[in-house]
Amino acid sequence: MTAPVKVVFEDVHKDFPTKDGDLKVLAGIDLEVNAGELVCLLGPSGCGKSTLLNICAGFEKPSRGRVTIDGEPVAGPTSKRVFVFQEYGIFPWASVWDNVALGLRHLPKKEQYRIIGETIELVGLTGFERAYPMELSGGMKQRVEVARALAVSPDVIYMDEPFGALDSLTRLTMRAELVRIWQQQQQTILFVTHDVDESVQLADRIVVLTDRPGRIADVVSIDLPRPRDLGSAEYGSIKNRLYELLGVSHSV
Template sequence: MKSTGTLAVKNVSKKFKSQEGEIHVLDDINLSVKSGEFITIVGLSGCGKTTLLRLIVGLESDYAGDILLDGRKLNGPSLDRGIVFQDHRLFPWLTVEKNVGLGIVGKTDAEKKEIVQNHIELVGLKGFEKSYPYQLSGGMSQRAAIARSLVNNPKILLLDEPLGALDALTRMYMHKELERIWKKESITMIMVTHDVDEAVYLSDKIVVMSARPGKLQKIIPVPLSRPRDRASIDFAQMKEKVLEEFMLHTEQNFNYSI
């Protein structure tokens, strides 16, 4: 069977040791992600959502439980999982082109060039190949970072609040772009965010986490058709449903009077 990017997180717990003793960051997390799904993990700061992402990507080890990608247990980072960090982490001494091509392995120079060009075009950065990161805006930097993370055709792309630092309008524009890239690459995406609007706009499933220790509070499927309309009642109701989990919803919604 061809591996396609299904992920199973089983009974995962994670503790950090500090001087004051152990801190329980994640407690008994269970989650399964289907191939090609878009999942967002929503939670307050400090609920361990970034830690969960780092476990899945393989940057943190030493946890209890199992994380399986296509049925096989993870062992450190690998090229079949890509990540986009909150800060773009482009190397400031390299051009966009060189940054995007950074991770490509086992290709000839000509192939490499083509892959880089394709991915730069995929994220809409054509014409900025020779620019340096300091010449790019925040949104453009994240586009380059997304391109960089996709060059090895990973099965899963993990996104750690990649749009958190962008202004509201750029962020909404990037939602559309991200959805387009997700469809085009038919890839599994798992994104951490604390923006409920973003979660409802993009996800097939929203995973709500609670804090200290980080627990999985609820999984909310989002059955809305795409592309999603932020102005629709369904969209607003979906948002309310997520906000309810944080006790942030308005008690009486949609009271229409004529």
């Protein structure tokens, strides 16, 4: 059985006005994302990835075309759809527990405690509930950010290079963790990256964007079983294909 369609981009264009005329950033994006799918948006710097995600999240309006979620046009940000940013969005003055609690204030206390405890466990931070962000490593802070997003039971999660500021080993761990959590929870995830490895490790499908103005160069399905063997021949050939689509040579 195929999952229902969740997010639909229809002929999405975006121009930003500048003093030298309009800057064309997105030029006709058509895409369907299924419920529970983990889709990576991969493309060179400045091609419009963040803009596309911001339009989907309702922070920006398309100049032409539209995005619908569950058949409804996106009108603005909602609490069921959350953003995980690269720069730490957590509050430095609040403990891990209180950071995760922030989106749950409307719930009865007992319900809040249950969700916060479960979410902190899910991201592997049990024992650090009372710690403050300054006492945590970069990877742990990013786990708090992920926990804060997951706590509100979102159905769509937008991630804009969320692990970009982490060192390469922590980044690998966080990708594995994200896949583990997503397999348990099955939210729809739109994940922006310019990292080819990251996209192949994570995605069900990779949407490869061209240079600005961003168009879809191709959509590559990744059927490799999880956990993925980063040394396998299939993995290498998918990466080669992606580099080709991006028009870059990866031999130096």
